[in-house]
Amino acid sequence: MKTYAFPYVVFLVLLVGCNTQIKEDQLPEVKSEIPSDYDPEERLYELGIVLPEAGNPVANYVNAVQAGNLMFLAGKGPRKPDGGNVTGKLGADLTIEEGYEAARLAGIAQLAVLKAELGNLNRVKRVVKVKGMVNAMPEFTDHPKVVNGYSDLMVAVFGDRGKHARAAVGMGSLPSNIAVEMEMVVEVFD
Numbered sequence: 001m002k003t004y005a006f007p008y009v010v011f012l013v014l015l016v017g018c019n020t021q022i023k024e025d026q027l028p029e030v031k032s033e034i035p036s037d038y039d040p041e042e043r044l045y046e047l048g049i050v051l052p053e054a055g056n057p058v059a060n061y062v063n064a065v066q067a068g069n070l071m072f073l074a075g076k077g078p079r080k081p082d083g084g085n086v087t088g089k090l091g092a093d094l095t096i097e098e099g100y101e102a103a104r105l106a107g108i109a110q111l112a113v114l115k116a117e118l119g120n121l122n123r124v125k126r127v128v129k130v131k132g133m134v135n136a137m138p139e140f141t142d143h144p145k146v147v148n149g150y151s152d153l154m155v156a157v158f159g160d161r162g163k164h165a166r167a168a169v170g171m172g173s174l175p176s177n178i179a180v181e182m183e184m185v186v187e188v189f190d
Contacts, residue, residue, distance in 0.1 A: 054116035077178035078102035102179040103149030113189030136170040
């Protein structure tokens with residue numbers, strides 16, 4: 001049986017050579033405190049948005065799961081102030097403008113969940129990722145214009161911290177025929 005010692009020797013040399021102690025004062029400073037001039041809740045007030053109570057999950061799931069400093073929000077639909085949902089398909093029942101408003105309403109529902117989970121929206125460090133699912137006819141192709149209703153709201157509330165990576169996709173159907181369903185991942189301050 002042949003043995004090949006060379007790769008192991010190289011590994012050991014690299015391991016020993018890289019095994020230097022880094023002193024605590026040499027580590028980069030990690031700033032994790034909320035800036036004093038950052039107040040998304042004040043911004044909501046300025047925009048005239050009153051958050052509803054966070055809706056309860058309609059099946060066997062939870063509204064949000066935090067893993068480390070990331071919070072993953074379950075999908076929410078467009079809840080109207082009267083409690084009903086915006087329903088229908090884009091390209092048949094709803095215009096792009098109505099879809100945009102539906103996505104914005106789903107954003108307000110997500111902000112209500114965030115506030116319930118975090119206690120204060122100031123704890124949102126960054127909106128990381130948004131997934132917008134649009135209930136649409138097969139020939140409808142303006143999904144991004146619809147999901148902009150959500151994205152524009154996040155930027156209006158959180159400023160540059162609201163800018164995010166995003167997917168905007170069409171669906172053949174959504175639960176209860178809602179117009180959109182939105183998911184979000186946010187980074188939170190400790």
